[in-house]
Amino acid sequence: MNKSTQILHSIPTDPLTGSISVPVYQTATYVQQSPGVHKGYDYARSNNPTRKVLEDLIATLEEGDAGFAFATGLAAIDAVLKLLSAGDEIIAVDDIYGGAYRLFTHVYSRFGIKVHYCDTTHAENILQYINPNTRFIWLESPTNPTLKISDIKKICALAHAHNIQVVVDNTFASPLLQQPLNLGADIVLHSATKYLAGHSDLVAGLVVCKTPVDSEKIRFIQNASGGILGPQDCWLTIRGIETAQLRVERQCENALKVARFLEHHPAVRSVYYPGLVSHKNHSIAALQQQGKFGGVVSFDLKKNTTEAATRVVTSTQYFKLAESLGGVKSLCCLPAEMTHKSVPAEKRHGSGISDSLIRLSCGIEDAGDLIADLQQALDGILHAEVLHLKSQQQQTQTVLS
Numbered sequence: 495m496n497k498s499t500q501i502l503h504s505i506p507t508d509p510l511t512g513s514i515s516v517p518v519y520q521t522a523t524y525v526q527q528s529p530g531v532h533k534g535y536d537y538a539r540s541n542n543p544t545r546k547v548l549e550d551l552i553a554t555l556e557e558g559d560a561g562f563a564f565a566t567g568l569a570a571i572d573a574v575l576k577l578l579s580a581g582d583e584i585i586a587v588d589d590i591y592g593g594a595y596r597l598f599t600h601v602y603s604r605f606g607i608k609v610h611y612c613d614t615t616h617a618e619n620i621l622q623y624i625n626p627n628t629r630f631i632w633l634e635s636p637t638n639p640t641l642k643i644s645d646i647k648k649i650c651a652l653a654h655a656h657n658i659q660v661v662v663d664n665t666f667a668s669p670l671l672q673q674p675l676n677l678g679a680d681i682v683l684h685s686a687t688k689y690l691a692g693h694s695d696l697v698a699g700l701v702v703c704k705t706p707v708d709s710e711k712i713r714f715i716q717n718a719s720g721g722i723l724g725p726q727d728c729w730l731t732i733r734g735i736e737t738a739q740l741r742v743e744r745q746c747e748n749a750l751k752v753a754r755f756l757e758h759h760p761a762v763r764s765v766y767y768p769g770l771v772s773h774k775n776h777s778i779a780a781l782q783q784q785g786k787f788g789g790v791v792s793f794d795l796k797k798n799t800t801e802a803a804t805r806v807v808t809s810t811q812y813f814k815l816a817e818s819l820g821g822v823k824s825l826c827c828l829p830a831e832m833t834h835k836s837v838p839a840e841k842r843h844g845s846g847i848s849d850s851l852i853r854l855s856c857g858i859e860d861a862g863d864l865i866a867d868l869q870q871a872l873d874g875i876l877h878a879e880v881l882h883l884k885s886q887q888q889q890t891q892t893v894l895s
């Protein structure tokens with residue numbers, strides 16, 4: 495079945511009224527007939543019918559056993575980390591989302607969880623970090639913001655041979671392009687803030703487990719820790735997901751066109767986009783992402799300074815300067831100064847995040863307009879350089895004469 499059809503028709507109409515839109519159950523509790531006898535709902539932290547629709551929807555999209563909705567993507571990550579105990583270890587992709595790095599480093603390290611960072615773009619690299627305490631391989635593919643691709647299927651095979659589970663943060667690809675559970679992963683999670691909700695109007699997180707055993711554990715943690723998503727935001731996320739396929743397709747088309755334009759602009763040093771044949775793991779991405787490469791493109795400048803990059807991101811008109819990605823409106827950001835500031839400079843440079851790296855989230859605007867916007871912003875720094883050179887020459891001439 496086509497994904498759009500599947501999405502739209504797996505969302506139930508309201509059995510009580512026939513309402514075609516999912517009702518928002520704005521309630522804290524549910525009246526019981528006698529103690530413990532109720533309609534399947536007892537308290538809104540434990541369960542809510544609006545949330546249930548969203549949770550079932552994401553489980554369907556990721557083809558997993560059950561889904562769980564959390565207040566933010568980081569709350570989803572936090573819930574998955576609570577599956578671990580002191581002494582357990584994680585092997586994580588080296589340019590992991592900055593917020594996950596912060597949570598690992600400044601919170602979970604204090605509870606005895608150790609994380610090894612690894613360049614997972616070569617699957618075999620994980621082997622050197624495996625020991626009897628390793629519980630999770632933690633992947634993002636594509637990564638944020640350098641769009642590195644890891645071979646999920648291959649890594650899952652290696653991990654499972656050592657009895658290690660694989661967690662995939664699937665935020666960047668979205669289940670429309672990539673279904674990690676079908677590639678062998680055990681748990682998949684999302685910042686639904688990004689492509690799933692898709693309108694930059696809320697924050698939300700989702701987790702899907704492959705097996706009922708893991709689902710039970712996450713369900714317990716969701717209720718025990720309570721970081722759930724409220725019913726209004728569940729409703730907005732459901733509504734976002736209804737149009738996700740259309741949006742993501744347009745975003746992928748736009749991003750590929752933007753990446754091809756950037757590749758040929760004289761102010762640009764490198765372009766990071768898995769859809770370019772020049773990308774190191776282009777063929778893996780093509781295979782595991784169904785031939786589509788996502789809406790995020792990163793690039794850096796020949797003039798590799800924060801100042802030059804700042805000039806670019808403050809002179810675009812359609813690419814608004816803001817954190818986040820995946821929304822209908824295009825955004826741009828400077829990871830070294832914004833999303834990844836919490837990652838130490840050394841580690842940042844090591845994983846390819848230069849000071850002039852600019853991350854673009856392509857929205858659903860017209861590709862020609864987006865390219866024209868980038869063209870004028872990038873031409874601006876070339877003009878600035880020419881003016882700078884001219885004034886230097888004039889100064890030299892004045893000194894000489």
Ligand SMILES: *Cc1c(COP(=O)(O)O)cnc(C)c1O
Nearest residue numbers: 566567568591665685687697698
């Ligand atoms: C944004 C993001 C997160 C965190 O999600 P929030 O909803 O902002 O808490 C996690 N992983 C990735 C890859 C992200 O881009």
